[in-house]
Amino acid sequence: MNAWTGRLHTEYRHLLARANDDHKVQAIVVSGKGRGFCVGGDSEALQGHSARGGYDPGTAEDIARPGYGTAEEFDAAFAYHFGLQKVVVAAINGPAAGVGLALPCFADIRFAVPGVKFTTAHGKLNLPAEYGLSWMLPKVVGLGRANDLLLTSRVFTSDEAYQLGFVNALFEPESLMSETYAYVQNMISTVSPNSLRQTRWQIYRDLHRDVASSVIESETLLNQMMGEPDYAEGISAFVEKRAPDWPSLK
Amino acid sequence: MNAWTGRLHTEYRHLLARANDDHKVQAIVVSGKGRGFCVGGDSEALQGHSARGGYDPGTAEDIARPGYGTAEEFDAAFAYHFGLQKVVVAAINGPAAGVGLALPCFADIRFAVPGVKFTTAHGKLNLPAEYGLSWMLPKVVGLGRANDLLLTSRVFTSDEAYQLGFVNALFEPESLMSETYAYVQNMISTVSPNSLRQTRWQIYRDLHRDVASSVIESETLLNQMMGEPDYAEGISAFVEKRAPDWPSLK
Amino acid sequence: MNAWTGRLHTEYRHLLARANDDHKVQAIVVSGKGRGFCVGGDSEALQGHSARGGYDPGTAEDIARPGYGTAEEFDAAFAYHFGLQKVVVAAINGPAAGVGLALPCFADIRFAVPGVKFTTAHGKLNLPAEYGLSWMLPKVVGLGRANDLLLTSRVFTSDEAYQLGFVNALFEPESLMSETYAYVQNMISTVSPNSLRQTRWQIYRDLHRDVASSVIESETLLNQMMGEPDYAEGISAFVEKRAPDWPSLK
The missing domain is CATH 3.90.226.10 (2-enoyl-CoA Hydratase; Chain A, domain 1)
Structure with a gap:
């Protein structure tokens, strides 16, 4: 046991x-x-x-x-x-x-x-x-x-x-x-690795901080992650209605 | 959409x-x-x-x-x-x-x-x-x-x-x-405007503070709000079993 | 009423x-x-x-x-x-x-x-x-x-x-x-008095502190409470599949 x-x-x-x-x-x-x-x-x-x-x-x-x-x-x-x-x-x-x-x-x-x-x-x-x-x-x-x-x-x-x-x-x-x-x-084929990582950390940090700090960090992350190749691929896959092929995993 | x-x-x-x-x-x-x-x-x-x-x-x-x-x-x-x-x-x-x-x-x-x-x-x-x-x-x-x-x-x-x-x-x-x-x-005909306002703020502040601070603020608010005309009207309406007619809305 | x-x-x-x-x-x-x-x-x-x-x-x-x-x-x-x-x-x-x-x-x-x-x-x-x-x-x-x-x-x-x-x-x-x-x-015949006391305090303190502080206090309590006679009795009762007879209540 x-x-x-x-x-x-x-x-x-x-x-x-x-x-x-x-x-x-x-x-x-x-x-x-x-x-x-x-x-x-x-x-x-x-x-x-x-x-x-x-x-x-x-x-x-x-x-x-x-x-x-x-x-x-x-x-x-x-x-x-x-x-x-x-x-x-x-x-x-x-x-x-x-x-x-x-x-x-x-x-x-x-x-x-x-x-x-x-x-x-x-x-x-x-x-x-x-x-x-x-x-x-x-x-x-x-x-x-x-x-x-x-x-x-x-x-x-x-x-x-x-x-x-x-x-x-x-x-x-x-x-x-x-x-x-x-x-x-x-989950791992439809959601990008960095989104999984950051979302987990957001959830558990959010149990320890105020709502404004949570929102402000989400805005910083949004700006950063839109500059990553996985964002471009996510958008393309979404527009083309196909599964994403995350560059970060290659 | x-x-x-x-x-x-x-x-x-x-x-x-x-x-x-x-x-x-x-x-x-x-x-x-x-x-x-x-x-x-x-x-x-x-x-x-x-x-x-x-x-x-x-x-x-x-x-x-x-x-x-x-x-x-x-x-x-x-x-x-x-x-x-x-x-x-x-x-x-x-x-x-x-x-x-x-x-x-x-x-x-x-x-x-x-x-x-x-x-x-x-x-x-x-x-x-x-x-x-x-x-x-x-x-x-x-x-x-x-x-x-x-x-x-x-x-x-x-x-x-x-x-x-x-x-x-x-x-x-x-x-x-x-x-x-x-x-x-x-809701707005049975609950007074200041009660709605303060209750919202209590709820969301309470997600950010300790229980004693919450209770102590509720006591301060209780004392203040009992001095407002809407309190007297609320009591009268309650005792007379009728809908309140909030003075603060006139 | x-x-x-x-x-x-x-x-x-x-x-x-x-x-x-x-x-x-x-x-x-x-x-x-x-x-x-x-x-x-x-x-x-x-x-x-x-x-x-x-x-x-x-x-x-x-x-x-x-x-x-x-x-x-x-x-x-x-x-x-x-x-x-x-x-x-x-x-x-x-x-x-x-x-x-x-x-x-x-x-x-x-x-x-x-x-x-x-x-x-x-x-x-x-x-x-x-x-x-x-x-x-x-x-x-x-x-x-x-x-x-x-x-x-x-x-x-x-x-x-x-x-x-x-x-x-x-x-x-x-x-x-x-x-x-x-x-x-x-509850009081199967759970020891100090466990009830400490668990209550853990629960309500945990609504006010971070997860690491909660875990670290639980480790300190674990070490302390294993030194108490009620722990030895709890283990014996568990192994012998009988109801505990808490020494702390005598």
């Missing part, structure tokens, strides 16, 4: 950094191996923290830092997803709990299979809401419904999550990955 | 400033002429920006500045709607794209006809999210659903927009304007 | 402070006596404010200050609920208007009986949105729908409030209190 360990965290960040830096990668899909997505810390490790009297993340000092440096307010665990250059889509194939629920919270888009169980989990272990779950959930599902999920640590299904707007769409297990890839493929 | 041009922008702001300053105008309704609401920039102008290598808004220096000066954080294109003295209702009679979708985003209330197509549009032209769309949409429909609309630039219908809470109500084309006017008429 | 008076406000805060300080109290349930929840100021008092030309809250200087001092941004009327040490659940048994609607807005969880009428009410009396209603509603039901409720002061039912996510669940009048107590009982 892909328990969250220092090793998994280290490898995840290493792979994320590689995908973020690789010019040939246009989007990132995160899913779980086997029947689960990620159920949080494993019970052995959790008991170890108790014996030790504190939390040991089990990660080395030289862990990769994907997405860091884009904006000061994104520079923390999991929040670094906001700083990535590429869209992240979570394909939630099985149960997600605790850290395993926080992770897809920081994806841009979430798909899931029906009938899967989610829980914030932390309350039953005398823990705080983990890694920004309490920051993200109210912005995704509204404050009233987020309070219920965060305070009770109750189990909720992916179906309820879909109704609440936490999950963007539900797909049967056999089609989850093909539907996810089809969504991503359509 | 009411393409967004420098001339349209100039005239829109001029009319908005006049309506905002005219004591006889109590609310502002924005709709599109003909079959469309507003489909954003026209393709000829978009090609011109490409040839020029940057964006030319096509507006003069002396363009009207409706709503500016109310709060520093509202002083930018489109965001100035927040600073207006009067309620703005968008009656979306046809397709809305790009800037044409950003504009009704800054209205207080949105009505639309069923089956109309909306799109953020920008991604297919290598553009950023335009004029604060990335700031507003997550606050209206939630972060997860806004991400999908902003990152894919996909077409969504007014029916989906209604389900998401972006549109307040759907009306058939033949009744859109009459229903919109009936809503506005009911 | 439990009109909001200086005396009611004074007693409410006194009782809230006592419940907050009493180690034996684990959660707070707020409901209305009789057929109503709270319909705001009574008309006699409202007329008195008019004669006086301003608002007199009718509360003494030495009024209790429950929840004050937790965070500067919570230190104001009603917003002080955020600073309490314990979960607050509103059981809305009848009509709620004006201040009577603002109060449950500041509860963590809201239950209501079906078919009950709510209204922000202020607009019809030439008043501003009261006590942070304009700050809270957009965060609970989304900006577009909140605008409609705040600007028109129209009546909406608890059923609509449930669909909008303002009310977490609807219960018939005869079972409202038993269902509310069952929810609370389940």
